[in-house]
Amino acid sequence: MPEPLLFEIGAPGREGYSLPEPDVPTRDLDEMLPPARQRQELNLPEVAQIDLVRHFTRLSQQNFSVDTSFYPLGSCTMKYNPKVNEDAARLAGFRAIHPYQPAETVQGALRLMYELQNYLASISGMAGITLQPAAGAHGELTGMLMVRAYHAARGHQRRLVLVPDSAHGTNPATAAMCGYEVATLRSNGRGGVDLDELRRLMTDEVAALMLTIPNTLGLFDENICEVASIVHSRGGLLYCDGANMNALLGQVRFADLGCDVLHFNLHKTFSTPHGGGGPGAGPVGVSQPLLPFLPVPVVGYRPEAAEGEKYFLDWDRPQSIGRVRAFYGNFGVMVRAYTYIRTLGAEGLRAVSENAVINANYLLALLKEYYDLPYQRRCMHEAVLSAKRQKAHGVRALDIAKRLIDYGLHPPTIYFPLIVEEALMIEPTETESKQTLDYFARAMIEIAEQAERNPEVVLAAPHHTPVGRLDEVAAARRPNLRWRPESKKS
């Protein structure tokens, strides 16, 4: 039974909330608002509270989530979201403060932000951090705008940005938003940057190379230092996409690898929840030469100042790129990440990457006999397999993904990276136990067997969900993007 829409339940006159009556002397509306400016019609639902509760509860039950299922969605780091982080973010002193309150009334919030800047700097080795960007792609935009400002300040604006063929789609899209042309960099036979190709493309017109470390194949490029040195030798900058940082916490600092700009995903690496598609947070770290371009404001500390003025918003940054959103960033997400870092400490963070990498390699070891492995290497935090072999039986990566749902498992990322045919990108994260991984591996192996002997059961999957496979072609051809009142239906 599909859940009806909000607009289809309820009845005129029902309410889900009660409001106080006016406690001030009231005036005639028309005196305050010209009648021509007042709205005549508002077609919103009218639903009783209990029916709202059931509506949203039932809808929630139609979701897979980290709290209900193993969620090995590659590149998304769907790790456990600690509950204490949620409690911290909901404290009134964090939740109920206004961004424009005088600094002396929000010293605790500013201190938390200042310390989080420092922690991220310490983890990455970067010289300075902005917490402003709201998501990973927003961090990329912020970072590449700083790259642009850096080259402009040196008097020669460059034209091109290099992006590997394995990169996330956000990388080329970001470069284009910053006014750059994108040149695609081919990967070599080991899944890394092709150094000869890089030397050929790396001219004085290249502003930056955008590189994900480890890359989207789950591999750490053995030539990373050589890559950085080729880029730097022609005056370019190395932009690092930190989407996969969960593999490297405490194992290496991005700055040591020659990184000039780096974005973090607090909702991946630092355990803040993904919220069904956000909010996340995408802080950016920069090397020394790019410090002047950080967005305003950054949070500063002056130990000599009086109590109540020690932590402050620093606006005095004349070369700043400006700001990429209103206010200071997704503060609620910062509180969660801060709580997480304080819980784990340095050794705890190192254990995260170590266990994330062990878990991924364990799955790789269990599955590589049954699925094709595009690059004969061990992986870092995620394993990219190919369903090429299953495709020969008419079973594609998409079908395997749907069949996993029958086992109560969230599918991995599929068809990405683009350079792997029928890609299955599996990221278990460190918060999963050996038993869970064994169960997942058994399911994958069974599906591989079914693909050979009984492909129909895979092709018809999933079998027990509220809806079956949906007609996405029809959805795009005749877009139905909103409910409309009966009278206005076309």
Next chain:
Amino acid sequence: MGYIPNTEADREAMLATIGVASSAELFEDIPASFRRPPIDLPAPLSEPEVLRLLRQLSRQNRDWECYPGFLGAGAYNHFIPSLVGHVISRSEFYTSYTPYQPEVSQGTLQTIYEYQSIICELTGMDVANASMYDGASALAEAVIMACNITKRDKVVMAPGVHPEYQQVVATYTPGLSIEIAGGAELVENQTGFAGVFDPAEAQRLVDDRTACLVVQEPNFFGCLEPVEELARVAHEHGALLIICVTEPISLGILRPPADYGADIVVGEGQALGNALNFGGPFLGMLACRERYVRQMPGRIVGATVDHDGRRGYVLTLQAREQHIRREKATSNICTNEALCALAATVYVASLGKRGLRKVAELCLQKAHYAAEQIGALPGFGLVHQAPFFEEFVVRCPLEPHQLNTELMRRGIIGGYPLGRNYLSLRDAMLFCVTEANSREEIDALVAALAEIGGGR
């Protein structure tokens, strides 16, 4: 504790299966000299210790549950129904991600479809996306969208657009050869700026190169703009009208922007059921006319059917997006603010058609009650004559920062000192009064202002 379930014995068994003697072998691709660097972080804390620390930090902030406040300026304090917190705390919602697998994500997908429908009803637009980061970045994306649609490169900003929104547009556009005219300087350059965009001034700035005219309604100063005249100016020149709404509660009582000619509506959805959160996470809204849907940035959910004809929801029109189109995408946006959009959906559904209207009327009544009394205090005065919703500008007898300090001393969080952004308004304060301010609080503010002003 790293929330890691595996024991040393588990790890040893797994390493044996992998075929390595130790986990160090798995990190051998990292250049040896850089491996396992020292990291300077405080020592780990247990759960009760970390919670104590966070409580201590949170107590160093003066929060709105303890202190009455009169700040708005793009972030608004409203009552939030208990239901909102309960729904967004369901971990089936908050620990899921972008609904790439629709069969196991109908909860998220259907609530986004409901959110899109609600935003369309509020704004009068045909289509809305699944959300943007916040109002300011949504505006920047809308400006880029308008330039792409019209193939023009000039943007005219009304003077009453939130100054931080203007800064964000300026930050987003340097690589795209977009010229921005108008904006904050119109506040400074006009003698006796009336609080709204003079249509004659708009006529002077908008020309046949103009992609869009951006108008905030109600504007940053709280005033209602002459939107119909401004729409006419934009459309006469073939420019799009972008209406920016930072206070969506106003749409409970104000005409929807589609009625007066908006082509794109953007805004900040925080006021719909989201807490102040020190400025984030917030909720960027973006809606437009149907003919522009394929130029829209961001995720969009559509209704469709499965093979048995059952209704279901999917991410759709993905050919606009970065994971398909890469450098030719309409935007680079990927993760957005889905949970905040869910909060807005639950909020609007809880209030319903009468409740949203009632909240808007309460804000209007209380703000006018406050404005009338503050305006009549000796030394104070209302600066603008235009109709307003819940915010208004007050000329003060002493420096506004100092006034705020004095108010805080009396346990009141004051207003927004406009001198931060406008030299010509350095003696002015923007106050905001909502339904969440009781008469007692308003009277206390008025009494405090009288006392502080009386000493001058």
